[in-house]
Amino acid sequence: MSIKLRLTIMNFFQFFVWGIWLISLGGYMGQVFGPVEGSSIGLSIGRTYGSMGWASLFMPALLGIIADKYFSAQKVLGISHIIAGIAIFFATKASNSTEMYWVIFATSCFYMPTIALNNSVSYAVLNKFSFDVQKTFTPIRVWGTVGFIIAMWVTDLTDWKSNTLQFVFASVSMIVTGLFCFTLPDVPAENKNSNQSLTSKFGLDSFVLFKQKKMAIFFVFAMLLGAALQITNMFGDTFIRDFGSNPEYKGTFGVEHSVFIISLSQISETLFILTIPFFLKRFGIKQVMIFSMIAWVLRFALFGIGNPGSGVIFLILSMIVYGMAFDFFNISGSLFVEKQTDSKIRSSAQGLFMLMTNGIGAIIGGELAGRTVSYFTIGNKIQWSNVWFSFAAYAFVIAIAFAILFKYKHDPKELENIEH
Structure with a gap:
């Protein structure tokens, strides 16, 4: 083989x-x-x-x-x-x-x-x-x-x-x-970190980046958007399945195959990856990240008006925009970190980006999403439209704040060598 x-x-x-x-x-x-x-x-x-x-x-x-x-x-x-x-x-x-x-x-x-x-x-x-x-x-x-x-x-x-x-x-x-x-094939230990402090080994030396205003703002927004990344993973399946309690939707393809419907999000993700080089060169990192945030607004809002019956088109559109929402921030954000940090702490900086989005962001997102769903639950009935519109409002506020507070000038030449 x-x-x-x-x-x-x-x-x-x-x-x-x-x-x-x-x-x-x-x-x-x-x-x-x-x-x-x-x-x-x-x-x-x-x-x-x-x-x-x-x-x-x-x-x-x-x-x-x-x-x-x-x-x-x-x-x-x-x-x-x-x-x-x-x-x-x-x-x-x-x-x-x-x-x-x-x-x-x-x-x-x-x-x-x-x-x-x-x-x-x-x-x-x-x-x-x-x-x-x-x-x-x-x-x-x-x-x-x-x-x-x-x-x-x-x-x-x-x-x-x-x-x-x-x-x-x-x-x-x-x-x-x-x-x-x-x-x-064997990938032997190389003891390459033997002379580093525990701070360096755990990537904590990259926290020095918070001294730079631009980087501090970026990482804070990475955390805030990271809180949104897992929300539909948490509740997307629950939301669609819940329509089965309504005779109007019981037995529909969406209810019976909710996970299959959600898989369209991952298919969209693979396709949007191919468009990233074009968007980055044409619009720049900041604009692409704003596109991602607006896509999150649409992702949640379309869930809010969708259903597995006559509104199934809105669910499908939500799955399609997910590719832009997820990929555009993760990949452009990683590229921003790559270009803005010293090579000595570049790996640690990437680790910090992941920690802010998939670590702290995921923790905050889990708590925030859980409390939101609980707040809009009456008896055993979840008011899903209110839930999703609340998340859409959250993403919209983040997008507006990011556009105002994050200062970054696009230089088309900077991204000329992006690989497809």
Whole structure:
């Protein structure tokens, strides 16, 4: 088996195992725990998803240090997947939201670091066999998104999304993925961080960037927008499934295959990636990030007016704009960090960007979203339109504030060498 094929398989399963349960978890919790927990279920779902943010604060750096200093990276990657696979199995035993919270937290502690470790292993292996990393990795990585989409389809079409079989499937898939990691070429520990302080190892030296007004403003907005990134992952499936309680929508394709409908978001994501070079060159980083924020406004607003019946077109449009909402900020934001930071702390700065969006932002987003859903829950009935319009208003305020406060002048020549 060729090196590129092995890495393609690895990247495929890296995100396949996440797609099995990430989108359907909220809907499952609402269906199974909601009748008992009532209006508090929204807050419980938000906090459970927020546990991924807590795990992202420290575990990626910790396991990164272990891979750098003590064990081969592909072995750390494999062991992490196996432990995550064992942890997610206990979701089948969770009898309430509190138990589910701790299962997902434990799973995330070992799964979330594998995202960065997978990239590191892929880069190292490609370099080892003299491939052009920049040209070779992108078509390999796109199979990760394909894996995520296919996993969503499998979970939806088998209706495992409605029962604990989704967690059994995820557990087995994670363990198999972990075992496959041991077949990859060796990426030995190099002790490259042996002379660094703990502050440097955990990427904390990049916090010096907060002394720069422009960077401080950028990272604050990265955190605020990061709070929006996971909201539809948390409640999108729950929202669409909830229409099934209304006879008008019960049995419609959208209700029966809610995860399949949501998968259109990931398909849109893969397509919008291809448009980023054009938009960045034409409009610049700041404008592209504003486009992302406006797309988040539309994402939530279209959910607010959509339904699986006559309003299904609005749900589909919401899935389409998701690609712009997600990609335009993540990729242009990462590029901004790349161009604005010194090479000595560039990796740490990228880590800080991820920490602000997927760590602190995700924690805030989980709490904010959960409280919003709980606030608009009357009895066991969630007023979904109010929920989504509230999120749309939040994203709109962020967009206006960002446009006013973030100062950045576009230089078309600066982005001439962006690779497609």
